[in-house]
Amino acid sequence: MERCANVWRAGSYLFAAAAILAAGLALLAPAAAPLSLGLGHIWPSGSALPAADGRPGLVLLALLLPLATESLLRFLRPPVRRTAILVCSVLGGVLIGVVEPALLMALALAMATATTTAASPDAATGPRQPSDLPLVAHSAEVQGDGALTFDRTGTILAADATAREMLGGDPLGRSLYRYLPRLARSCPTVDSLIGHRFETELQHESTRFHRVEAVFWAADAPGAWSGQARLTSVAARAERLAELERLALHDALTGLPNRTLFGDRARQAIAVAERQGESFAVMLLDLDRFKQINDTLGHATGDRLLQAIGPRLVRALRKSDTLARLGGDEFAVLLPPAVDFDKATASAERLTESLVDPITIDGMSLELGVSVGVALYPEHGTDLDTLMRNADVAMYKAKREQSGFSVFDTVQAIGSARRLTLQRDLRVAIERGDLRVLFQPRVAANGWTNLGLEALVRWQHPIEGLLEPTDFLPIAEHTGLVMPLTLSVLNQCLEAQRSWRHLGIELPVSINVSAKWLKDPAFPRILGLLLRNAQGRADQLMLEIPESAVMLDPEGTIRTLENVAKLGVGIALDSFGTGYSSLPLLQRLPIKALKIDRTFVGELFEQQSASVIIRSIVRMAHGLGLKVIAEGVESGRAANRLAGIGCDELQGLFVGRPMAGESVPEWLAEQAEQRATRV
Structure with a gap:
C-alpha cells in the first residue's frame, strides 16, 4: 500500500494499484480514487469503477499474474492497453513493460505469500494444459530475452514471442536440444541443465548459429514440474550493456x-x-x-x-x-x-x-x-x-x-566565508530572540488616515552592527532559517499589538511570508495556534506574499491561502508586476490587496511606461474589488501622483520611517495633532 501511495503521490499517475489475478481480480493496494480501467468483467463485485475515459495521464496497474497474460488482455479495452502498465510476479505472467522497477521488486518480495495463496490448488478452476503454463519473468532485466518452458524430457511446452523469433519458428513439442546441440553433448539430461548458466551456440531453424547465454531453473508448481529457460543474445546483451552504460553516464x-x-x-x-x-x-x-x-x-x-x-x-x-x-x-x-x-x-x-x-x-x-x-x-x-x-x-x-x-578570486572567498559566519550567527540570533521588528506606517492616499503598519525585521549583529534584511534574508531563504525567523517576527508583532491594545490602539500589522511557508500545509494551523496563544485578532493581521511565490506552485499556494483566509487573516499580493501572474489566477486567490512593486514607483517620473503600468494595475485591481498599495513612496510629488492615479494606500519613507513598537503610540499622537492643525 505504502509503495503504491508513494508512486501515486509523485504525480506521474492518475491511479496506482497492486492486485492479484487468480480466479478473479483481488484489489490489494489502491492508492487513489479508482478509474475505469476496462476491467469490468473481473473487478470484484461491488467495486464498480466510474467511467473516466479520456483523462490524460498514465495508470500504473501492478498485477500479479498466475495465469497466462493473454487471459488478462482479453478483458482490456484498447484505451487501457495504451495506458495501463503491467508488471508480473515471481509466479508467472509475461513481463509487458516496467516503468517502476522498485515497485516490481516490492511486489515480488512483499506479496509472495499472498500470491502463493492466490495460486493454491483451492483457487484453481481445473487442471492446467501445457499451453496454459506460465512464463516466468523475474525482473525488468528480462525484457528482450526469450523464455521457454519444458518438461523433464526436454520437450518444449511453451515459448514466448521473443524465443520463437530467436529459434526461427514455433518450437512447441520439439526437443530443447534441437536448438542447443552443444549442450546435448555436455549436458545430455535435463537435470544436468537445471541451476546452471551457459554461453553456447543457438541453432536457428534456418541452420544459422549465434551465441546466446542460456540460464535454466526449475519451477515447482502445485501438481506439476516444469523447467524454465531464459535465452539472451550475447550480441544483444553487449548492446544493452553499452546502452546501460551510456544511460548511467x-x-x-x-x-x-x-x-x-x-x-x-x-x-x-x-x-x-x-x-x-x-x-x-x-x-x-x-x-x-x-x-x-x-x-x-x-x-x-x-x-x-x-x-x-x-x-x-x-x-x-x-x-x-x-x-x-x-x-x-x-x-x-x-x-x-x-x-x-x-x-x-x-x-x-x-x-x-x-x-x-x-x-x-x-x-x-x-x-x-x-x-x-x-x-x-x-x-x-x-x-x-x-x-x-x-x-x-x-x-x-x-x-x-x-x-x-x-x-x-580571494575577495569572493572572503565574501563566501562571511556568508557562512552570518548563517551560523543568524541561527543563534533567532534562538536567542535577538532579531528586532520595526514598524513602517501605511496611510490612505487621500486624507492620510493611518491604516496599518508593515513589520520589517532588522538584526543587530554583535560585530557588524545593524544589518538590513538584504544582508541576511537571502541566507535565511537558502538555509531553511526563514521559517523559524518568520515565527519569531509573528510572535513579536502579536506581542506589540497586545501592548497597543492596552492603550486603546487597534492597528492592523502586515507581515512578509516566505514561499517556503506557503508550501507547508501545516502553516494555517500553526498560524491559528499562534493567534490563540497570543490572544491576537485575526482581522488585525495581514500576510504579504510575493507574487513570484504564487507562480511557483499556484494550486498548492491557493489551498494554503484559502485555509489562512478561513482564520480571518487578510492577504496581500506583494511586489505585484514582477511575477507574471494571470488574471484568472488573481481571481482565484483569496487576497484583499495588491502592493505595486517599488521599482515602478521609483521610475514614476523617469519612465512614462511606469505611470501607464501603475494606472493599468489600479484599474484591474479595482475591477476585482482589490485595494492597491504603493510602496517605496519617497516624496510628496510621488504621493500626489499616485493618489491621482487611484492608489488607495501609500507606504514609504515620505509617509513614515520604520520605528520600534514602543514608538508607535507617540507617532500616532503626532499624526493626529498634525491632521487637527491642518483642519
Whole structure:
C-alpha cells in the first residue's frame, strides 16, 4: 500500500494499484480514487469503477499474474492497453513493460505469500494444459530475452514471442536440444541443465548459429514440474550493456554527460595536470530566468528549452571540452589541460554569447541568459570539490552582478566565508530572540488616515552592527532559517499589538511570508495556534506574499491561502508586476490587496511606461474589488501622483520611517495633532 501511495503521490499517475489475478481480480493496494480501467468483467463485485475515459495521464496497474497474460488482455479495452502498465510476479505472467522497477521488486518480495495463496490448488478452476503454463519473468532485466518452458524430457511446452523469433519458428513439442546441440553433448539430461548458466551456440531453424547465454531453473508448481529457460543474445546483451552504460553516464533529457561522467573526466584532468605541471578550468553555468519560464509555461516547455540550449553551448566549446548537465538548469564545463586564464575567460564569454539570441519553442520567443563561474587549477583548488565550490562562488557573483561570467578570486572567498559566519550567527540570533521588528506606517492616499503598519525585521549583529534584511534574508531563504525567523517576527508583532491594545490602539500589522511557508500545509494551523496563544485578532493581521511565490506552485499556494483566509487573516499580493501572474489566477486567490512593486514607483517620473503600468494595475485591481498599495513612496510629488492615479494606500519613507513598537503610540499622537492643525 505504502509503495503504491508513494508512486501515486509523485504525480506521474492518475491511479496506482497492486492486485492479484487468480480466479478473479483481488484489489490489494489502491492508492487513489479508482478509474475505469476496462476491467469490468473481473473487478470484484461491488467495486464498480466510474467511467473516466479520456483523462490524460498514465495508470500504473501492478498485477500479479498466475495465469497466462493473454487471459488478462482479453478483458482490456484498447484505451487501457495504451495506458495501463503491467508488471508480473515471481509466479508467472509475461513481463509487458516496467516503468517502476522498485515497485516490481516490492511486489515480488512483499506479496509472495499472498500470491502463493492466490495460486493454491483451492483457487484453481481445473487442471492446467501445457499451453496454459506460465512464463516466468523475474525482473525488468528480462525484457528482450526469450523464455521457454519444458518438461523433464526436454520437450518444449511453451515459448514466448521473443524465443520463437530467436529459434526461427514455433518450437512447441520439439526437443530443447534441437536448438542447443552443444549442450546435448555436455549436458545430455535435463537435470544436468537445471541451476546452471551457459554461453553456447543457438541453432536457428534456418541452420544459422549465434551465441546466446542460456540460464535454466526449475519451477515447482502445485501438481506439476516444469523447467524454465531464459535465452539472451550475447550480441544483444553487449548492446544493452553499452546502452546501460551510456544511460548511467549521460543525462536522459539532453544526452549530455552527467555529474558522474563529468567528475570522472575532471579527476583525470587533475591527474594529467599534476603530472605535466599544467592548468585547466572548471566552469559552472546557471541559466538566468529559466525558473521563471519553467514555472510560468510548464515543465514540458522547460524540458524542451533545456534540450535546445545544450547544442548552443556545445557549439561554443571545443571538441576536447566537456559540457555536462548536473541537474535542473545547472551545467558544468571542463576545459582540459592546458588552459590558462585568457583561454578560460574567452570560453566563458563565448558561452554567454551563445544564449544572446532568443530560443523559439512552440512559436514563443524565449529570452534567457547564463551566468558562468570559472575556477582554475591549481590557483583556485587542487581537488574537484574545491574547484567546484569556488566556481559556484564565482557563478553567484556573476549572477548577482549580472556580468555574464566571473573568475574566482580571494575577495569572493572572503565574501563566501562571511556568508557562512552570518548563517551560523543568524541561527543563534533567532534562538536567542535577538532579531528586532520595526514598524513602517501605511496611510490612505487621500486624507492620510493611518491604516496599518508593515513589520520589517532588522538584526543587530554583535560585530557588524545593524544589518538590513538584504544582508541576511537571502541566507535565511537558502538555509531553511526563514521559517523559524518568520515565527519569531509573528510572535513579536502579536506581542506589540497586545501592548497597543492596552492603550486603546487597534492597528492592523502586515507581515512578509516566505514561499517556503506557503508550501507547508501545516502553516494555517500553526498560524491559528499562534493567534490563540497570543490572544491576537485575526482581522488585525495581514500576510504579504510575493507574487513570484504564487507562480511557483499556484494550486498548492491557493489551498494554503484559502485555509489562512478561513482564520480571518487578510492577504496581500506583494511586489505585484514582477511575477507574471494571470488574471484568472488573481481571481482565484483569496487576497484583499495588491502592493505595486517599488521599482515602478521609483521610475514614476523617469519612465512614462511606469505611470501607464501603475494606472493599468489600479484599474484591474479595482475591477476585482482589490485595494492597491504603493510602496517605496519617497516624496510628496510621488504621493500626489499616485493618489491621482487611484492608489488607495501609500507606504514609504515620505509617509513614515520604520520605528520600534514602543514608538508607535507617540507617532500616532503626532499624526493626529498634525491632521487637527491642518483642519
